[in-house]
Amino acid sequence: MGSDTVRELSYKFALRIIILVKILQEEKKEYILSKQLMRSGTAIGALVREAQFSASSADFIHKLSIALKEANETEYWLSLLTELKYFPKDRMEPIIEDNVPIIKNIGINY
Numbered sequence: 001m002g003s004d005t006v007r008e009l010s011y012k013f014a015l016r017i018i019i020l021v022k023i024l025q026e027e028k029k030e031y032i033l034s035k036q037l038m039r040s041g042t043a044i045g046a047l048v049r050e051a052q053f054s055a056s057s058a059d060f061i062h063k064l065s066i067a068l069k070e071a072n073e074t075e076y077w078l079s080l081l082t083e084l085k086y087f088p089k090d091r092m093e094p095i096i097e098d099n100v101p102i103i104k105n106i107g108i109n110y
Contacts, residue, residue: 005105006048006102006105006106007045007048007049007052009098009101009102009105010044010045010048010067010102011045012098013041013044013045013098013099013102014041014042014044014045016095016098017037017038017041017042017074017095018038018041018042020037020095021034021035021037021038021041024037024081024086028086030081030086033077033080033081036073036077037074037077037078037081040070040071040073040074040077041070041074041077043066043067043070044067044070044071044074044102044106047063047064047066047067047070048063048064048067048106050063051063051064051067064106067106068103068106068107071099071102071103071106072103074099075096075099075103078092078095078096078099079096082096
């Protein structure tokens with residue numbers, strides 16, 4: 001899978017995160033964890049996009065390494081929300097699993 005795949009996966013993932021955060025804030029009244037999730041979950045795609053137009057190879061690697069860190073952090077917040085039972089595990093697992101190919105593909109591309 002190439003960078004276009006990572007770009008598409010991270011964009012679709014960000015959309016899912018935005019919807020999840022909206023539900024967390026409106027229905028569950030959870031604002032602290034949801035803000036962390038919003039920041040890290042949407043940063044992945046933004047950093048992938050930045051990397052595609054980087055000024056140098058070093059800049060490209062730097063942007064993707066930060067995107068990888070954000071993807072790992074997002075997994076952490078999703079796991080916490082699952083453990084705290086904000087949502088049933090069967091609802092959260094597909095979202096967590098959507099992050100796996102993003103992490104793998106970012107690792108391959110840099």
